[in-house]
Amino acid sequence: MFAVTAARIDADDPLSGLELGERPDPAATDGWVTVRVKAAALNHHDVWTLRGVGMSADRLPIVLGCDAAGLDPDGREVIVHAVIGDPDAGGGDETLDPRRSLLSELHDGTFAEQVSVPRRNLVPKPAALSFEEAACLPTAYLTAYRMLFDKSGVEPGATILVQGASGGVATALILLGRAAGYRMWATSRSEAKRERAVKLGADQAFAAGTRLPERVDVVMETVGQATWAHSMRSLRPGGRIVICGATSGDVSPAELARIFFTQLSIAGSTMGTRDQLGRLARFCEQTGVRPVIDRVLPLENARDGFAAMIAGDLFGKVVFRC
Ligand SMILES: NC(=O)c1ccc[n+]([C@@H]2O[C@H](COP(=O)([O-])OP(=O)(O)OC[C@H]3O[C@@H](n4cnc5c(N)ncnc54)[C@H](OP(=O)(O)O)[C@@H]3O)[C@@H](O)[C@H]2O)c1
Numbered sequence: 001m002f003a004v005t006a007a008r009i010d011a012d013d014p015l016s017g018l019e020l021g022e023r024p025d026p027a028a029t030d031g032w033v034t035v036r037v038k039a040a041a042l043n044h045h046d047v048w049t050l051r052g053v054g055m056s057a058d059r060l061p062i063v064l065g066c067d068a069a070g071l072d073p074d075g076r077e078v079i080v081h082a083v084i085g086d087p088d089a090g091g092g093d094e095t096l097d098p099r100r101s102l103l104s105e106l107h108d109g110t111f112a113e114q115v116s117v118p119r120r121n122l123v124p125k126p127a128a129l130s131f132e133e134a135a136c137l138p139t140a141y142l143t144a145y146r147m148l149f150d151k152s153g154v155e156p157g158a159t160i161l162v163q164g165a166s167g168g169v170a171t172a173l174i175l176l177g178r179a180a181g182y183r184m185w186a187t188s189r190s191e192a193k194r195e196r197a198v199k200l201g202a203d204q205a206f207a208a209g210t211r212l213p214e215r216v217d218v219v220m221e222t223v224g225q226a227t228w229a230h231s232m233r234s235l236r237p238g239g240r241i242v243i244c245g246a247t248s249g250d251v252s253p254a255e256l257a258r259i260f261f262t263q264l265s266i267a268g269s270t271m272g273t274r275d276q277l278g279r280l281a282r283f284c285e286q287t288g289v290r291p292v293i294d295r296v297l298p299l300e301n302a303r304d305g306f307a308a309m310i311a312g313d314l315f316g317k318v319v320f321r322c
Contacts, residue, residue, distance in 0.1 A: 001025050003112035004302045006049050007061045014050035015306060023063060026116035033073055033119050035080055039135035040110040041067040042305050042318040043168060044247060065110035066103050069125055069134035077125040080117055081274045082138045095271050113322055123278045126285040136291035136317045137280055144172035145280045146272040147220055147242045156181030158217040161234055163187050163227040165197035165205055166315045171292045173220050174202050179287040196315050228252035240265040292316030
């Protein structure tokens with residue numbers, strides 16, 4: 001089958017380790033099913049893998065990709081949950097299984113004509129969503145869903161700041177948060193991206209680092225070092241940062257005095273459960289929310305999508321059609 005593979009690690013030139021070509025079809029394993037992939041979405045995770053973050057050379061080559069929508073062996077339309085884990089080992093939550101992994105970390109991922117996953121990792125795809133839209137849900141949208149509805153601890157009507165408005169997770173936060181009745185504020189380094197964030201449903205968008213008109217209840221962080229100090233300063237006393245990523249680096253002063261003196265909380269968030277993915281799909285069906293897709297490319301042109309993500313030249317998701 002045709003597949004997009006991480007063949008080598010290069011922290012400075014991640015594209016040099018990307019290979020496109022033939023790979024063996026997935027082997028049949030007990031309890032696992034093979035999905036015919038119709039669409040797969042790119043995440044920053046795929047770039048991290050090529051840079052060697054969370055990946056070691058002895059696990060290569062490996063097919064990249066966490067997200068997919070496609071057809072199961074009986075021809076049913078399905079969304080693939082990317083977390084390979086045992087809910088029992090995580091106290092009912094597979095993301096808390098100490099041995100959990102994401103597709104493309106230990107097992108071949110979704111940037112291929114076929115992907116094999118445990119049967120429990122399949123969620124029905126609502127007919128209202130296209131394969132391209134459904135393929136965006138398992139990582140960026142599921143992460144945003146959990147950050148908003150599981151980790152934020154605030155009710156609709158609260159004000160939530162999203163740092164870095166244009167990314168996959170960030171656009172998902174704006175869309176889902178707005179649909180659920182939160183007042184969504186956003187920052188971006190680019191004026192054009194700030195305008196798009198407002199069109200998407202953000203109540204207001206600000207240049208990165210700007211003093212806000214008032215302090216917010218929650219900040220959603222995916223950027224890390226470049227925005228952390230601003231996130232800390234922007235919170236009301238008792239507020240909370242929910243963080244799922246640190247694209248610009250993770251070495252920021254913790255500002256311990258500010259944390260205890262203004263009684264802030266910091267909550268880490270990673271992916272979501274299979275059941276949350278099912279509810280997210282229904283949330284999209286019921287609210288009419290559809291993922292923001294920057295571009296759809298044939299899988300053969302995957303390199304162009306990776307290059308755009310590395311350059312930060314995106315607003316929303318890159319989807320590969322398989
Ligand atoms: N824990 C999890 O389960 C989980 C799940 C999904 C993603 N993540 C992580 O979350 C992060 C975002 O993922 P994504 O797929 O949404 O990535 P992406 O689409 O490439 O988004 C990158 C974002 O970073 C922002 N950014 C702001 N300042 C930056 C700077 N100085 N350098 C680089 N970027 C800057 C961009 O904002 P502007 O250009 O608008 O300023 C943009 O919103 C990644 O680190 C990813 O690994 C974690």
